Amino acid sequence: MHQFTIEPLFGSAHWNIAGYNIAFTNSALWMAIATVALLIFVAGGSKRQLVPGRWQMAVETFTGFIDGMLAANVGPNGKKYVPYIFSLFMFILFANVLGLLPIGVLGLHAFTFTSHFSATGVLAIMSFSIVLVVGFAKHKLHFFSLFVPHGTPALMVVPIFFVELVSFLVRPFSLGLRLFVAMMAGHVLLEVLSSFVIDSGNANIGLFAIAGLPSFVLMVGICALELLVAAIQAYVFALLTCVYLNDAENLH
């Protein structure tokens, strides 16, 4: 579990604003690394050539992907959310993938800040707040009709309203927790398997052959799976935000 520990860096442990600690931690460092990597990636694709190079093509693929996702889920009104969804998706994607980098072999410690719900929760609450703000700004109190689906019998309106309200209010939690749990579970799984490999190797050769080696083979597969999960969780976060924005933009 040490890999999830947050430690202040550069003697910043006592930085604070209005009594709140804002230490520059290893978590913040990896946010900075993800930000810089994303900045380099997008800047490299901003040459604005009519005939794109590979890099520009890669960046345009991502913007086109986000644009298509918003067009499919929200419709023409979704165009204005491209900067937000792009930032969200790329920030989470870079964080997830950078956290998987095997830089442990260089003696460094990769840190996945998306495995902390204190970080994912901020992103989830931000998405949820945007949905609320857009929903109430656009539909005023009609936004509450979101909680009463079409064709609900009059008798069921009140119970359904509360059921839908709860499912709506659960969204920020499910959004933030899903990402945190998926990232943490993957890292814990890899850690457990790698401890099998090392501990069985230290015990004796026979145990290594029956437990360590299969675990190692399994780890290779799970590493590939984790790369997939890193992308899928970023996609799910962005996609669900799109779906929620659709509710806010178009009601039903």
Next chain:
Amino acid sequence: MPQIEQLAATYSSQIFWVLIFFGFIFFVIGRGMVPKIMDTVAQRDKQIADDLLAAERARKQADAEEESWRVRENANRAQAQTLIAEARAKAASETEQRLAAAQGSIDGKIADAEAAIAAARQAAGAEIETVAADAARDIIGRVAGLSLDEGLVRAAVKENLVHG
């Protein structure tokens, strides 16, 4: 689980730095760079669409030009055909006339020649008659010692010549 154990100590720093870095990404990358990239893509798509449209228009124009060329060509060909037919008819009639004229002159010559031959034959026949009558009278005079009338001898000779 450090996420929960350290929550009280680190939540403010986590929230602060996420907001700082996500804010930077949103305002600098999301708002600053992404619209330009999408603009480039839209511009490219528009250019491609325009080029396709221009190509389509050029193709249509080429088709129309080909069509008009075909019409013109067909008209020209038809005109050429009529010219050829006219020339052929004219040549044929001229040839016919010339042939007819030649035939006429040939026919005239043949008729003249036949007439000349007939005249010559008649003259020759008359001469033979005269010579035969003279000879017959001579022979009769010498052999029979008769002096016959010339007209009588000639009539007899003529009868013999005609009836052979």
